Amino acid sequence: MFTIKNHLLFQKVLVYDLKRIIINSLRYYTNPPNLPELDLNYLCNSNNHEEISNNITSRKGVGDIKRVLNLKSKLDTINVTDKNYESLQRELCTELLRIPNRTHPxxxxxxxxxxxxxxxxxxxxxxxxxxxxxxxxxxxxxxxxxxxxxxxxxxxxxxxxxxxxxxxxxxxxxxxxxxxxxxxxxxxxxxxxxxxxxxxxxxxxxxxxxxxxxxxxxxxxxxxxxxxxxxxxxxxxxxxxxxxxxxxxxxxxxxxxxxxxxxxxxxxxxxxxxxxxxxxxxxxxxxxxxxxxxxxxxxxxxxxxxxxxxxxxxxxxxxxxxxxxxxxxxxxxxxxxxxxxxxxxxxxxxxxxxxxxxxxxxxxxxxxxxxxxxxxxxxxxxxxxxxxxxxxxxxxxxxxxxxxxxxxxxxxxxxxxxxxxxxxxxxxxxxxx
Amino acid sequence: MILARRWLTCNSLNILKRTFSSALYVTGDKAHEVFAVLTPILDFDERLKNKSELEQNLKLRCLNIDLEKVENRWNFYKYLDEQKVVLEITKTEIGKEIVRLKASEEKNEKVIEKLMLHGKLVKDDLKVLKDYLYGVEESAVLNVLSIPNILHRTTPHNDESVIHSFLEKPKEISKFHLDIGVKNNLIEFTNPLFYFLKDDSAIFELLIGDYVSNTLLSSSFTQFSNADFCRSIVIEGCGANFFDKLQVFTLEKLHNDNNHDLSRLHLTGGASLYSFMAYFARHSVKPSYLPLKLFTLGRRYQPLNSDNTGLFNVSQESAVEIFLVTRDDDELENEFKKIIVEIIKIHEPLGHHFRLVYLPANQLKNYESLRLSIQMFSSYFQRYFEIGHCSICDSYLSKRLLFTYPFNKEWRYPKVISGTLLRVQPLLACMLEYNDANKCRDLLPNILKNPV
Missing domain, CATH: 3.30.930.10 (Bira Bifunctional Protein; Domain 2)
Incomplete structure (x- = not known):
């Protein structure tokens, strides 16, 4: 039965529903950052090449620091507007993500x-x-x-x-x-x-x-x-x-x-x-x-x-x-x-x-x-x-x-x-x- | 015979198009590809003895099943099966006769030749019939397997029937529990698959499961910790469609998994009927152990479309699942009555309004004969939600999945009661809404702080 009380209740529910849907749609996509902010100052510094390489070897892990440095220097030489820039950047990111953490001394x-x-x-x-x-x-x-x-x-x-x-x-x-x-x-x-x-x-x-x-x-x-x-x-x-x-x-x-x-x-x-x-x-x-x-x-x-x-x-x-x-x-x-x-x-x-x-x-x-x-x-x-x-x-x-x-x-x-x-x-x- | 053979050959072309459809009932022609774990017991002839009851059952459940068609197909299958037996016997007898004649002194070559020709015809007929029969068998049996459980005499025909109510239905209108939860830092909800309970609500989940477990242990229940995965056969055995992505989660096959697509792994969670049925499928127990009263505290996973009801419908729940095994109707009824007392014993001390309702036939699942729904009122949605249930399954599941006990040198099929006495997430949703409406901040009732 439609009563004023029911009508008010309906309105209240509706307002909450709308609010919730909006909030939920905002919340739905909780994704990690697109490009992880890795410690490039350390990882891409050629002075650390040996240290990082030794670390990978001792951990018997995956990761290729030489390739990282190559990609980085390539990326540095081309313009941001270059058509290859984005794909190169992604490739570098993939390689960087494979490098393991540092190891406690x-x-x-x-x-x-x-x-x-x-x-x-x-x-x-x-x-x-x-x-x-x-x-x-x-x-x-x-x-x-x-x-x-x-x-x-x-x-x-x-x-x-x-x-x-x-x-x-x-x-x-x-x-x-x-x-x-x-x-x-x-x-x-x-x-x-x-x-x-x-x-x-x-x-x-x-x-x-x-x-x-x-x-x-x-x-x-x-x-x-x-x-x-x-x-x-x-x-x-x-x-x-x-x-x-x-x-x-x-x-x-x-x-x-x-x-x-x-x-x-x-x-x-x-x-x-x-x-x-x-x-x-x-x-x-x-x-x-x-x-x-x-x-x-x-x-x-x-x-x-x-x-x-x-x-x-x-x-x-x-x-x-x-x-x-x-x-x-x-x-x-x-x-x-x-x-x-x-x-x-x-x-x-x-x-x-x-x-x-x-x-x-x-x-x-x-x-x-x-x-x-x-x-x-x-x-x-x-x-x-x-x-x-x-x-x-x-x-x-x-x-x-x-x-x-x-x-x-x-x-x-x-x-x-x-x-x-x-x-x-x-x-x-x-x-x- | 030759006419019949031609007719069968024509129809047998259809067999080539036949695809795999059942994990529960595997016909002989597929047995080399799919391992037939068991053969379900089909009691259709028995059900047909009371056809009007069955027709009424289908009508009340609002199921679109053409019983005449099912029966015709079933009878046709039985007829062909009988023909197969006749041909097999004939073939064997002809063989024996040939052997006898060959060994005899007369060695009537003409008769032997005639018999061999006859034998070959019978053999060919048998092969054609068998090939055809597999298709008929599968369709007839799958139709029969889609027939729902008998209805319990207590199941209401049309409207739900409230049998118990505790405290008054809350009159206040509250905010939505997710909004309350977020505001009080108790819930972080992205979608029904990805949500977090925090602090007191996480503690609530742990304590309430513990409280219900303790109550059941003190009532002579035995605790189990169940497996979380089930194969397709168990899902189908319990009356669900494992091909339906909204009925059960299916796992991707691992690289080393050579099982057929009819034997996939499904994520159900241990606190599920599936898991208990997996435990007992194709096994027998000594009747001296019955009635058996088991429970488990664990997870339950259920795929869902987002319906914006928050914790009332989520894909991952914590739950307390019970599973009772009884011998006969008297024991079944008796244990069911005790369970109702148990449900009241569990929920009343929590101090919230709830009601127990028998659901009408059209809301029952195929495996259920009677469903007692434990419901709480949402102060926000202003309607009742199910926070648990208990169902009489009779011997429907045990016949399908071959769970038996011996009695006077024959197999009997135990009568099962299955239920979820606690679904933590919907209960928590109601409690948050009640607390908000009553300006109460304490989420944990005293009974949880000082458990029995």
């Missing part, structure tokens, strides 16, 4: 091997034959990986019963730790524009790409699944400018991560390397002068968090060839996996200095004008590897898994994970016509 001095910088806890001594995660989890009916290829894809897995509760307990435990350290929580998209992922320093195309894409014929060529929320948080910060007193800002996100990587090595059986998993990620933006210190803070958060869970850990300062393109310095934290009798990576943290911020246009206002922030990222908790480390460390001779004391309060004060008696064993039905 301490890391550059390392050879091919990582340097162990810290050991936490001791190897647990068992008075019985220790088992691997997969064997324990299967025996207690805590995981399913078999017969899933035809219904949910290769290397799929379902975490069952109390192991799923343990997964959630780990997330809660990590969130609480990060809340106490003043992280800003953010919920991020898992489907991202290809450009954002590439600007964060990951290749999304080619045979060795680790990135899933949505079907281009249906959704266009540029939608990919995020491999880590670091990229979504990078996307969130695109073209943002901060004041100095706002920095550093620390973000944390819980997200699903999708990785197309495949593996067939024996070390990576079970759920060690999977295509999808949950991760709590830390990310920070800071003034350049504080990024080294913030990396140490990230490392300390990780060490304390995993250490409190009673894991035996070693922290590694990773050598240049393990850094990937964006990182200036990277620490890996490995946990001792008694069942496998080896250390396995459970976490890492990196200082990417201005590599990502220049590509994404993230700046701050300094006394000297606008400068690029430094970005850092770190794994606060990656679920599958944590489940492996905890299960193997806390296995008992009775066959059950002890729940670490700090996690018990998130699991209704349960002390052990035993056989999941409520979850049925499945039997394959081979019905054919």
């Amino acid at each position: 301490d890391v550059a001095a390392l050879q091919d091997e990582p340097k162990i910088i810290r050991l936490i806890g001791d190897k647990k001594v068992f008075d019985f034959k220790v088992r691997e995660f997969f064997e324990i989890a299967k025996r207690l009916n805590l995981i399913r990986t078999e017969q899933l290829g035809n219904v949910s894809g290769s290397r799929s897995y379902f975490v069952l019963g109390e192991m799923a509760e343990l997964e959630q307990a780990l997330i809660k435990y990590t969130i609480e730790k990060l809340q106490k350290r003043n992280f800003n929580f953010i919920s991020v998209p898992d489907i991202l524009n290809r450009e954002i992922i590439e600007r964060c320093g990951l290749n999304t195309r080619g045979n060795r790409a680790q990135v899933y894409s949505l079907e281009p014929k249906m959704y266009g060529p540029d939608l990919c699944l995020s491999g880590t929320s670091e990229m979504a948080m990078g996307g969130y910060l695109i073209n943002k400018t901060f004041s100095v007193d706002q920095l550093p800002i620390k973000f944390a996100a819980v997200s699903r991560c999708y990785r197309a990587e495949i593996s067939s090595t024996a070390e990576e059986r079970g759920i060690y390397r999977v295509h999808h998993f949950t991760k709590v990620e830390m990310f920070a933006v800071t003034v350049p002068e504080q990024s080294d210190q913030l990396l140490e803070e990230f490392r300390s958060i990780e060490e304390k968090s995993f250490g409190s869970l009673g894991l035996h850990l070693q922290t590694l300062d990773m050598p240049p060839h393990e850094l990937g393109a964006p990182a200036y310095r990277k620490y890996d934290i490995e946990a001792w996996l008694p069942g496998r009798n080896m250390f396995g990576e459970i976490s890492s943290c990196s200082n990417c200095t201005d590599y990502q911020s220049r590509r994404l246009g993230i700046k701050y206002k300094s006394n000297d004008g606008l400068r690029y922030v430094h970005t850092l990222n770190g794994t606060a908790c990656a679920i599958p590897r944590m489940l492996i480390a905890l299960t193997e460390t806390y296995q008992t001779n009775k066959g059950v898994i002890e729940i670490p004391e700090v996690l018990q309060k998130y699991m209704s004060n349960k002390k052990f994970i035993g056989k999941q008696k409520k979850i049925p064993e499945l039997k394959l039905v081979k019905h054919k016509k």
Whole structure:
């Protein structure tokens, strides 16, 4: 029925709708800057040729500084109005983007091997034959990986019963730790524009790409699944400018991560390397002068968090060839996996200095004008590897898994994970016509 | 026979044009290209025993399905299939007879020759019939697979039916939740695919999922953490069209993926019916485990056209999905009643108005027999939005995807209840709008600050 009240309501809704549509259309295109403002003074200075070339070699990375310099000198000789100017400029930009970040001097001095910088806890001594995660989890009916290829894809897995509760307990435990350290929580998209992922320093195309894409014929060529929320948080910060007193800002996100990587090595059986998993990620933006210190803070958060869970850990300062393109310095934290009798990576943290911020246009206002922030990222908790480390460390001779004391309060004060008696064993039905 | 053969040969030309259309039902001629994971159970003959009920069902659901045509095609397929069996038996018998005659002392060459000629004709007929049959089989079966689930007696025919309402419908008119969210630095929204929840709204997402999980755990539910991808067969098995870009996200094939186009990977998220059905497809469970009460907390992905309703319709949601497996009608009804109590137990302590509504038949999905919609009122749009649901699926899904349990030496198909008890983003949208209308700044209800 048309009443004055309804009419006013309609008008109000209409005004908001119009306002929203206008705002949304403005917001729709949040793209990174067209041409990243790379540090041309450094990269295109022939005096730095040797240093940059050595850096590329030691990182075993891609990038051709000689070609960069050639293109730059060509570009300098032609006029801006020249018909070739734009294509040459684009070519130079592509080559410049392939040059990896600089390397921390301490890391550059390392050879091919990582340097162990810290050991936490001791190897647990068992008075019985220790088992691997997969064997324990299967025996207690805590995981399913078999017969899933035809219904949910290769290397799929379902975490069952109390192991799923343990997964959630780990997330809660990590969130609480990060809340106490003043992280800003953010919920991020898992489907991202290809450009954002590439600007964060990951290749999304080619045979060795680790990135899933949505079907281009249906959704266009540029939608990919995020491999880590670091990229979504990078996307969130695109073209943002901060004041100095706002920095550093620390973000944390819980997200699903999708990785197309495949593996067939024996070390990576079970759920060690999977295509999808949950991760709590830390990310920070800071003034350049504080990024080294913030990396140490990230490392300390990780060490304390995993250490409190009673894991035996070693922290590694990773050598240049393990850094990937964006990182200036990277620490890996490995946990001792008694069942496998080896250390396995459970976490890492990196200082990417201005590599990502220049590509994404993230700046701050300094006394000297606008400068690029430094970005850092770190794994606060990656679920599958944590489940492996905890299960193997806390296995008992009775066959059950002890729940670490700090996690018990998130699991209704349960002390052990035993056989999941409520979850049925499945039997394959081979019905054919 | 020869006439029939000519007729079949003419018609068999059409077969060449036949394209791949089903991942769920793979006919024999395609089996060398697509792996037939399972064969669905088709209960069409049983459904036809109560044809008037089925006709009424299609009418109430407003489905444009010509039941006569489906039935004719199905009967024709069955007739041809019977003919095939006759020819196969004949062929075998002729073969046996030839062997017998050859081994006998008389060796009547004339009879043997006649039989061999007959055998060849039968073999040719069989080949032509088989080639033709595949096309008929596929079209008949796909028609049958498009028939929706039976309707539950409670499903309203025309209008929705409200069965529970908590607190008064808010009278105040609020601003749009995205505007509220942006103003208070709680949301950054570019489009339904690319948005961020910040600070308290991000914490809200984490805490409310946790709260619902704890409530379900205390009610003897078992937690799962599900796979996020499903293959095409599962999507089709659950009644959706995996070729439709607006129904489910399809992933690009990886360079090393040699699977056929009917076995693509789809991004559904773990908190989905698809994921649970992928878990149980073509498997049997011991009946002693039933009723089985499972839930998962995770993501759900759904392609969307932007409809400017903000968080009410986004492509990525956090959700709590339940999946119950029951033996028979009594157990199904009983568990469904308990779920309604559970929904009330979850939502009332949050202190907001909501209502539970049975949706009319024309709003049901094909796999649903009954849908209970959990709805909240948007103070901005001045209408109700669904923030969760719970559906009786009966044995529709378990028959299609071959999920069984043994009973007295035969297979039975469990009756499934599926639902999303919590969709965080639409709930958050309503809460932001209520708070704005009531000048309340605290997004987190006490129940989340002091979880049970």
